[in-house]
Amino acid sequence: GTVYDTDGKPLAGAKVEVWHANLLGNYSFFDKSQSHFNLRRTIVTDANGRYQFRSIVPMGYGCPPEGTTQRLLNLLARHGRRPAHIHFFVSAAGHR
Structure with missing residues (x-):
């Protein structure tokens, strides 16, 4: 992918944080069977604002069946099903 600034110019040095669930629909940090940063x-984007990564295709998941979120949804x-998705959080000095 490529990160652009608000003027549409490629943004070098931007930090792209990427995370998603495993094949069971679980996230590291919450699933103690996974390594901490699985x-x-x-x-960090290159001089042309580009970044790349390889991963697996994530799995969707549901809210905990007895949790407050699922009770409200009921x-x-x-x-309470969430489709498979990947989270991206992008930040860069001098940008909001």
Whole structure:
């Protein structure tokens, strides 16, 4: 991918944090069977604002069935399933 600034110019040195669930729908930090930074990376963009990474295709997951989020969703007649997805958090000095 490429990170651009608000003027549409490639942004060198931006920090791209990437994370997602494993094939069971679990995240490291919350699933103690995984290593601490499993399926999590911090990447710094190159001089042309580019970054790349390889990973697995993540799995979707559901809210804990007895948790407060699922209880609220039940009252709203909504399901608690989350589709497979990848999180990206991008930051750079001097940018918000």
